[in-house]
Amino acid sequence: xxxxxxxxxxxxxxxxxxxxxxxxxxxxxxxxxxxxxxxxxxxxxxxxxxxxxxxxxxxxxxxxxxxxxxxxxxxxxxxxxxxxxxxxxxxxxxxxxxxxxxxxxxxxxxxxxxxxxxxxxxxxxxxxxxxxxxxxxxxxxxxxxxxxxxxxxxxxxxxxxxxxxxxxxxxxxxxxxxxxxxxxxxxxxxxxxxxxxxxxxxxxxxxxxxxxxxxxxxxxxxxxxxxxxxxxxxxxxxxxxxxxxxxxxxxxxxxxxxxxxxxxxxxxxxxxxxxxxxxxxxxxxxxxxxxxxxxxxxxxxxxxxxxxxxxxxxxxxxxxxxxxxxxxxxxxxxxxxxxxxx
Amino acid sequence: xxxxxxxxxxxxxxxxxxxxxxxxxxxxxxxxxxxxxxxxxxxxxxxxxxxxxxxxxxxxxxxxxxxxxxxxxxxxxxxxxxxxxxxxxxxxxxxxxxxxxxxxxxxxxxxxxxxxxxxxxxxxxxxxxxxxxxxxxxxxxxxxxxxxxxxxxxxxxxxxxxxxxxxxxxxxxxxxxxxxxxxxxxxxxxxxxxxxxxxxxxxxxxxxxxxxxxxxxxxxxxxxxxxxxxxxxxxxxxxxxxxxxxxxxxxxxxxxxxxxxxxxxxxxxxxxxxxxxxxxxxxxxxxxxxxxxxxxxxxxxxxxxxxxxxxxxxxxxxxxxxxxxxxxxxxxxxxxxxxxxx
Numbered sequence: 120x121x122x123x124x125x126x127x128x129x130x131x132x133x134x135x136x137x138x139x140x141x142x143x144x145x146x147x148x149x150x151x152x153x154x155x156x157x158x159x160x161x162x163x164x165x166x167x168x169x170x171x172x173x174x175x176x177x178x179x180x181x182x183x184x185x186x187x188x189x190x191x192x193x194x195x196x197x198x199x200x201x202x203x204x205x206x207x208x209x210x211x212x213x214x215x216x217x218x219x220x221x222x223x224x225x226x227x228x229x230x231x232x233x234x235x236x237x238x239x240x241x242x243x244x245x246x247x248x249x250x251x252x253x254x255x256x257x258x259x260x261x262x263x264x265x266x267x268x269x270x271x272x273x274x275x276x277x278x279x280x281x282x283x284x285x286x287x288x289x290x291x292x293x294x295x296x297x298x299x300x301x302x303x304x305x306x307x308x309x310x311x312x313x314x315x316x317x318x319x320x321x322x323x324x325x326x327x328x329x330x331x332x333x334x335x336x337x338x339x340x341x342x343x344x345x346x347x348x349x350x351x352x353x354x355x356x357x358x359x360x361x362x363x364x365x366x367x368x369x370x371x372x373x374x375x376x377x378x379x380x381x382x383x384x385x386x387x388x389x390x391x392x393x394x395x396x397x398x399x400x401x402x403x404x405x406x407x408x409x410x411x412x413x414x415x416x417x418x419x420x421x422x423x424x425x426x427x428x429x430x431x432x433x434x435x436x437x438x439x440x441x442x443x444x445x446x447x448x449x450x451x452x453x454x455x456x457x458x459x460x461x
Numbered sequence: 462x463x464x465x466x467x468x469x470x471x472x473x474x475x476x477x478x479x480x481x482x483x484x485x486x487x488x489x490x491x492x493x494x495x496x497x498x499x500x501x502x503x504x505x506x507x508x509x510x511x512x513x514x515x516x517x518x519x520x521x522x523x524x525x526x527x528x529x530x531x532x533x534x535x536x537x538x539x540x541x542x543x544x545x546x547x548x549x550x551x552x553x554x555x556x557x558x559x560x561x562x563x564x565x566x567x568x569x570x571x572x573x574x575x576x577x578x579x580x581x582x583x584x585x586x587x588x589x590x591x592x593x594x595x596x597x598x599x600x601x602x603x604x605x606x607x608x609x610x611x612x613x614x615x616x617x618x619x620x621x622x623x624x625x626x627x628x629x630x631x632x633x634x635x636x637x638x639x640x641x642x643x644x645x646x647x648x649x650x651x652x653x654x655x656x657x658x659x660x661x662x663x664x665x666x667x668x669x670x671x672x673x674x675x676x677x678x679x680x681x682x683x684x685x686x687x688x689x690x691x692x693x694x695x696x697x698x699x700x701x702x703x704x705x706x707x708x709x710x711x712x713x714x715x716x717x718x719x720x721x722x723x724x725x726x727x728x729x730x731x732x733x734x735x736x737x738x739x740x741x742x743x744x745x746x747x748x749x750x751x752x753x754x755x756x757x758x759x760x761x762x763x764x765x766x767x768x769x770x771x772x773x774x775x776x777x778x779x780x781x782x783x784x785x786x787x788x789x790x791x792x793x794x795x796x797x798x799x800x801x802x803x
Contacts, residue, residue, distance in 0.1 A: 273759040297695040347688035371755035413713035417615040429695040
């Protein structure tokens, strides 16, 4: 790593972030929800969704494109289905209410579906999936994002990195959480690399002229490539439809870049689907334990010690980091100081 | 194409297949459902799911691993959720009842979910998705399949090509149907290539020793590669969980190859999720029309005339072929003759 790092204790850092968000007008409750999500991203090693975004959120509140005191409306469509108008809240809060409502609906009827509109970037889908999985639910979560990936055949970005997220209980402490963007790498990672003048791998992005690049800054102003060509492009399109067209959120490339575009709120949409894991088979937990065991027992490629299921590495990083101090770059430390003295 | 072709009129061919299935013990109704699915695959150009499989289905009925007279049980779990035990029916029939039940549930409550167990290969997921989309529903369909793709890090196939299918109305005649297997290419295509001694592209498969191959026969006894490494492997795992672990179907590599393994039924599982497209936005059809229009308007890569959405090409092929005669290989013609005189 090219940058200086500062070490801070997690609870102290969390308190600092809560205070900063409160200073910018969030209620204590909303500040806490948002701080927890940011700290979680740091602990699982998803730095592109962590503290590197704190200043952006505060800037958006200052410029009145995030509403610090939202009046969030929940419309009940049926016992299973709800529609949330987040009133341009910070995304964390909208998503927190969204997943909790979906969990409540599924607990009542077996299946829950919650669409959210007028929200913003909410960090990691997997963070919300975990909440549902802890309640013995399977969950599927979709959100769109600002243009970053070109549709197959197009010369211009339009789809976001539009993650597909799926979570299930595993009968063990470590949940199965697939949380995969459909770009070859995560936009947050390119952003962190750009901030720190690091290179990105080949085959990940094109510059704005359509040429392959390993320069993170050029990649940000260019086009990210979807996984698997037409297939990945189709999956990104699906996510744009499920989270934008369906919910009443922005779509078709209209979600604003949170870092660069302060001309209005993002109006991102999210979709949360949840259902009881044991709907059809009482012994679901035993069945999935067996599934994972069978796969882990397969002969391995040379150099691979264990076949990991999605979410396992993240969980291990979280566990390792939880009682350690968080190491932050001096750039972020400077953000924190500036925001505290705002 | 290296093989001889015979031309037949679609209705005549359909009647021949119905007669063959009836001869093998299917009811007229089930024979019709199965024939329609096979012919549809031919018309959309998905030959790997079409008549090349007819003999296999008949063989499985003869060897008593497909039940021609199934007693299919539908268990109602709630107004939205149903569980189907297909009693080892031919997959087409189980899937037909599955999607129709999911449509009925969604029409009643807004959302429908139907899990199917003890089923078999049902052809193209997109064929069932179309039924839901015609009723103004959005649909997500999952099914597993015999081992073909190695989990990331493993040296042995375990996941099927496990398609992810998503369908939505578009406000136009041509539905948006994403139906993408998570292997680099469709196993059916490799099978057709093997039957006709054709090569497959590079980067698609490894032989049984773990070496890259373009020999279709070697690929069939080897390992197919998932799209996008760990991501594609995770998506395949998700589909195995949703269609196998959840439903009561086989999973973790236990689905038998329908062509090679007659030691028992496949017990494939399917999951059908359906919901009203206008649940949250009354003008959904206008919104998706706008979405597609925006994307089609993007600047295009040189040589690309139109940015196509998933399902568009297939629909065009179907429309083109519908009133033409179907061209079948003499190998399949021979199958037909043999099966008719069975």
